Amino acid sequence: MRVHVADHPLITHKLTVLRNKNTSSPTFRALTEELVTLLAYEATRGVRTQPVEIETPVTRTTGLEISTPRPLVVPILRAGLGMLDGMVKLLPTAEVGFLGMVRDEETLQPMTYAERLPDDLSNRQCFVLDPMLATGGSLGAAIQFLIKRGAVDVTAVCILGAPEGLERLERETEGLDVTIVLGALDERLDENGYIVPGLGDAGDRLYGLV
Ligand code: PRP
Ligand code: URA
Secondary structure, eight states: OEEEEOOOHHHHHHHHHHHOTTOOHHHHHHHHHHHHHHHHHHHTTTOOEEEEEEEOSSOEEEEEEEOSSOOEEEEEETGGGGGHHHHHHHOTTOEEOEEEEEEOTTTOOEEEEEEEOOSOOTTOEEEEEOSEESSSHHHHHHHHHHHHTTOOEEEEEEEEEOHHHHHHHHHHTTTSEEEEEEEEEOSEEOTTSOEESOOSOHHHHHHOOO
16 A cells, blocks of 8 residues: 655645644645645546547647546545535546445444445446545445456545554555555544544544434
8 A cells, every 4th residue: 555645835835724623624625635736746646548640730749648447536435525526626537426425433343335436347447535534434345346347446535544444444545556645644533433632533624414
C-alpha cells in the first residue's frame, strides 16, 4: 500500500477552516470540494493513458488521452458524496458508482446498505472517495468489495486519516495495488473512534444531523 500525505500550504489552510467547529455547512461543503480537487491532482498521477493521434492547426502529432475502460469514481455515501463534484471536475470522463455504508457508532463496524456498481470491474482503475479514514473499517470493506468485483488498482482519497486506520488498511490490503491519498494524517482516534484533532462527524457537518 502506498500512502501520500499532502504537503501544501493551501491544503493546510483550507483544512484549518474545515476543522473549525464554527464553520457553517455551506462553507464546509465548498471547502471539501476545493480540497478534493487539489487532492485529486495527486491521486490521478497514475491514471492510465493511451496514445492518440491528433491534428493541431499546424501539424499532426501524438498526444495522450485517458484510457478505456474509463476510471470509476466511487463515493462512499453519505459523506463521500460531498467529495464527488471536486473529483469529477478534474476527471470529467470518469464513470461514477456508489457504495452506501454506515458505521455502527457502538461497535464501530461498517454496514453496507446500498450498492450501485458495475458487476465486472476487471481492468478498471477505481477511485474511492471517503473524507474520514478513522478505524479503517469502512474504507477497508469498500476496497475489498471492489477487489472482489475484479478491480486491480484502487486509489482512495480521504480528507483526514488516523494512524490506527492506516495500520489496519496496511494489514488488510497486503499484496494489493492500493494507494491512499490524505489531506492530513492526524494524531489518533479517541475512545469513540473519532479522529483527533479531526473535524467531527463529516456527514453531519456536510448535510446536518439525521
Ligand atoms: C464516516 C466516514 C467514513 C466512516 C469512517 O461515515 O464518512 O465512511 O465514518 O469511519 P471508520 O474508518 O471507522 O470506518 P459514517 O458511518 O458516519 O456515515 P455517513 O457518511 O453517512 O455520515
Ligand atoms: N467518521 C467521521 O465522520 N469522523 C470521524 O472522526 C470518524 C469517523
